[in-house]
Amino acid sequence: MSIYNNLVFNTNMPLKDSIGGVRVMLVDFSGILVEGHKGLFRYSPNAIIIQLKNARLILEGENLDIAHINSDEIYIKGDIKLITREDK
Amino acid sequence: MSKVKFSIRNKSCFSINILIKKGVTVAKPRFYKDRLEFFVRLKEQYLCQKILEEYNIEYKVLSKRGAFVFMQRNLNRAGLIVGFVAAVIMLFVYSNCIFNLNIEGLEEVDKEIVLETAYEHIKPPSVFKKVDIKKLEEDIIKIEGIANAAVEKGGTTINITILEELPLPNIEDIKDELKDITSKYDSVITRITVTGGTPLVKKGQAVKKGQKLIGAYIYSDENTTVYTKAGGQVYGKVWLTKSKTIYPQKLVYVRTGKIYSEYNIPFFNWINKKKKVPFSHYETKTEKVVLGGGMKFEAEKITYFETVPKKIDIDVLKEAEVEIIELFDRLEEEMDEDMKRVRKWFDIKRLDKSVKIDIYYEVEMLIGEQ
Numbered sequence: 001m002s003i004y005n006n007l008v009f010n011t012n013m014p015l016k017d018s019i020g021g022v023r024v025m026l027v028d029f030s031g032i033l034v035e036g037h038k039g040l041f042r043y044s045p046n047a048i049i050i051q052l053k054n055a056r057l058i059l060e061g062e063n064l065d066i067a068h069i070n071s072d073e074i075y076i077k078g079d080i081k082l083i084t085r086e087d088k
Numbered sequence: 089m090s091k092v093k094f095s096i097r098n099k100s101c102f103s104i105n106i107l108i109k110k111g112v113t114v115a116k117p118r119f120y121k122d123r124l125e126f127f128v129r130l131k132e133q134y135l136c137q138k139i140l141e142e143y144n145i146e147y148k149v150l151s152k153r154g155a156f157v158f159m160q161r162n163l164n165r166a167g168l169i170v171g172f173v174a175a176v177i178m179l180f181v182y183s184n185c186i187f188n189l190n191i192e193g194l195e196e197v198d199k200e201i202v203l204e205t206a207y208e209h210i211k212p213p214s215v216f217k218k219v220d221i222k223k224l225e226e227d228i229i230k231i232e233g234i235a236n237a238a239v240e241k242g243g244t245t246i247n248i249t250i251l252e253e254l255p256l257p258n259i260e261d262i263k264d265e266l267k268d269i270t271s272k273y274d275s276v277i278t279r280i281t282v283t284g285g286t287p288l289v290k291k292g293q294a295v296k297k298g299q300k301l302i303g304a305y306i307y308s309d310e311n312t313t314v315y316t317k318a319g320g321q322v323y324g325k326v327w328l329t330k331s332k333t334i335y336p337q338k339l340v341y342v343r344t345g346k347i348y349s350e351y352n353i354p355f356f357n358w359i360n361k362k363k364k365v366p367f368s369h370y371e372t373k374t375e376k377v378v379l380g381g382g383m384k385f386e387a388e389k390i391t392y393f394e395t396v397p398k399k400i401d402i403d404v405l406k407e408a409e410v411e412i413i414e415l416f417d418r419l420e421e422e423m424d425e426d427m428k429r430v431r432k433w434f435d436i437k438r439l440d441k442s443v444k445i446d447i448y449y450e451v452e453m454l455i456g457e458q
Contacts, residue, residue: 039104039105039108040104040105043101044119066114066115066116068114069114069115069117070111070113070114071108071109071110
């Protein structure tokens with residue numbers, strides 16, 4: 001974690017003020033926006049694995065579909081049932 | 089936004105990762121058994137192609153979508169462009185036309201008056217004429233009988249919704265009606281119905297003519313009296329009566345046998361004008377006769393019979409019987425239809441030189457109403 005983000009957590013500042021790192025936003029379990037990813041590791045309609053800096057984010061669900069992906073963020077739609085982290 | 093659809097042989101996530109690392113945004117990637125399909129923005133098409141070629145990834149551009157692509161594709165189709173431009177012009181012209189005036193909400197006010205006012209501002213059909221809707225509204229509201237108006241332009245129609253003034257209410261002056269209901273006869277109350285005010289009598293109570301039956305007030309609480317319109321119907325028993333005195337001697341006129349006749353001849357009436365009948369009491373008989381020998385004409389013959397008064401003795405009781413029937417008949421004729429007949433009787437009093445008959449009719453009738 002960067003020094004700035006560490007400061008944000010320790011001073012109870014709003015989390016949206018954090019800079020860099022990974023940020024995940026889940027909307028109604030029907031859409032998820034992952035910022036600060038390092039690429040797509042694996043894709044299937046039931047599971048998507050996103051590569052992060054030091055870990056992988058595993059999304060499990062049904063009818064998962066990548067709406068768009070670029071170097072900074074990935075937006076996935078579908079019925080999301082499980083979000084887990086897998087350390088390298 | 090215009091998009092380009094790519095298809096590549098390599099179906100791993102690697103292709104997507106190298107594209108996004110180089111700054112390409114990939115949308116809707118679909119992984120199939122033998123290929124991967126995805127969309128990129130039109131402006132990133134050549135960058136995407138360059139990256140794929142750089143990494144020796146075999147690719148195909150499947151399709152291009154979007155308004156810009158559509159325009160690029162159809163730029164050389166003059167007919168389509170002319171048609172499109174013509175449609176835009178038509179749409180523009182049409183949206184500036186007024187074809188109809190729709191007026192709603194009129195019942196009392198004449199539609200022609202509203203139309204005349206509206207025509208001062210716009211007379212359909214008109215093209216490219218600006219309508220001052222606020223001014224039109226104000227002018228319509230100025231018309232007598234209109235309380236409010238809303239004018240709005242919907243397509244090629246000007247809709248005028250009118251709210252008319254409410255008719256003036258009929259103000260009822262009840263100042264003179266704050267009168268008590270009083271009895272018209274001496275009576276005994278049988279029924280009382282009150283629709284307004286306070287009843288002052290009860291069933292079975294004897295009342296005099298002019299006595300208050302229903303008061304024109306109510307009590308809102310113990311100490312407050314509120315004046316109101318008295319209303320209701322009061323029925324009571326009323327006794328109608330007639331009387332007559334019969335004497336044992338009766339005066340009759342009898343003929344003496346003396347006769348006097350005169351003729352009323354047409355056009356010669358002036359002859360009889362100065363003539364006087366020579367009797368003080370007489371009976372007359374009129375008949376039509378034909379006069380003349382050769383030339384016949386009709387005349388009226390009046391015969392006067394002299395009479396003198398004469399007293400005759402009569403049977404008082406027999407006469408009383410006749411008189412009682414006659415008095416009841418006369419009373420029946422005088423009674424109204426809505427009077428409920430209860431009973432009737434008579435009374436005969438024998439006096440020194442005469443007999444007095446009193447007849448009575450008990451009826452139930454309306455004695456007070458408002």
